[in-house]
Amino acid sequence: MDIKTIKTTAKEKFRGSCRVCPECNGVVCAGEMPGMGGVGTGIAFRHNIQALADCRLNLRTVHSVKNPDLSCRILGIDLAFPVIGAPIGGIERNMKGALTEEEYAVCIVSGCRKAGSIGMTGDGQVPLVFDSGMAAVTNEQGWGIPTIKPRNIEKVAEMANKAAAAGCPAFCMDIDAAAFANMISAGQPVGPKTIQELEYIKNHTAIPFIVKGIMTPDDAEACWQAGVDAIVVSNHGGRSLDHTPGTAEVLPYIAEAVKGKMTVLVDGGIRSGGDVLKMLALGADAVLIGRPLSIAAVGGGREGVEFALNKMKNELRTAMLLTGTAQVSDVSVEILW
Template sequence: MDINSIKGAAKVKFCGACRLCPVCNGVACAGEVPGMGGLGTGAAFRHNVQALAECRLNLRTVHSVKNPDLSCRILGLDLALPVIGAAIGGIAMNMNGAMTEEEYTEAIISGCRKAGTIGMTGDGPKPLIFDSGMTAVVREQGWGIPIVKPRETDKVIELAKQAAAAGAPAFGMDIDAAALVNMTNAGQPVGPKTIQELEYIKNNTTIPFIVKGIMTPDDAESCWQAGVDAIVVSNHGGRALDHTPGTAEVLPYIAEAVKGKMTVLVDGGIRSGADVLKMLALGADAVLLGRPLAIGAVGGGIDGVEFIINKFKAELSAAMTLTGTAQVNDVPVEILW
């Protein structure tokens, strides 16, 4: 298995949902929601990629770092590298049925585990989406993190308790899906949450609580006040609100506000191990990978996901060596030019 065979197989199975562009920047797929593109003009998707491209690394080779340590501990989990599989649901709708929901979630959860890290599972208007994720998590003895839409608060708690019963080490809510019309149309209303509602969810669940979709320091502070264990700096891959800044642009301000108080994760436009290192330098504890792992899953199943993560691992190790960075849990901002 190699990257070309994975991409070749994925391109056929996607049937146009993803063109496998040489640079995955959201230009060709702008406005394709449902699909793999960004909402509206696609600007938010493009800003994610552009913001990371504008971060440049200082090449340093006069130092003693020869075997950088990529291992980390996130939410009590020992991971081989600070890369987590992002939650993606609605495979039939967004990927032209390239895989079944069950096949996709199994590929992400089992592939991540084989590579020494953990994956997240999604939620959506059809129970099949959440249930397929739970099946994959149970199959891997609880090694997976279910992510729930910002449903009515009691429903969030109900699904979180299902995750805990399955042995999941944490659960999350992608609050950036607060305006998803397809959820409301299916009789499952979603919406923003107050600090009090977040606190209520935290106080009525037993495993760590992640809130995904934070793009401002004040929202991050609100999550901390509510007792949330981790946030994901995310604009939903550019698929929730057009014209938002890239996540790499806002991450330093959010990290300044809450890093050390809670775990700070980030996604958006991460396409290489060097991008992972940039996000760590900007203040993240770990990153989430979405589209790159979707290509791995569609093009190679479990082994494809493992291959992509190992590719990122090799790239991250090389980038750390060439910037003099010894450990992923101590990445100085000075490695950025």
């Protein structure tokens, strides 16, 4: 298996829903929803890419780092490297049936596990989306993190407790889906949450609670006040609100506010192991990868996901060696130029 074959196969199966561009930067697919593009002008997607491109690494080779340590522990979960499969649902709607919901969930959950990572599963306007993810996670003895849309708090707690019963180590709520019209039109109400509502969810669930879709220090502080265990700095891949900054732009400010109080994760435009290292230097504990794993899943199944993650793992190791970084748990901002 090789990346060229994976991409060629994926391009055929996507049937135009994703062009599998040489550079996945949101230009060609801008505004394509359903699809893989960013909302509106698509500039929020492009900001994610540009913000990371503007971060440059200092090449250092006179140092004692010979065998960098990529392993990490996130929310009590031991990972071979600090990369998690991001939650993506609505596959048949957004990807023109390139895979079924069930097939996609299996690819992500199983492929991530094989690579020493963990995959998140999605939620959507029909129960099939969440249920497919839960089935894939259950088949892997709970090795996965189900994600729930910001539904009413009693429903979120109910779904989170299903995840706990299946042996999942954590659950996530992607709060940046608070205005998704497809959910509302399907009779699945979603919306923003107050600190008190977040507290309710935390107090009525038994496993670590992750809130995905945080883009400001004050929202991060509010999550901490509510007892949330981890946040994901995310603008939903540029698919939630047009004209937001890139996640790499806001991450340092959010990390300054809550790093050490709670786990800080991030997604948005991460395409390589070098990008992973940049996000760690900016303050993240680990990152989420979305679109690259979608291409890998469609083009190569669970083996494709494993291949893509191992490729990123090797790129991260190389970047650590060439910046003098000994371990992913202690990445200095000084590696950035």
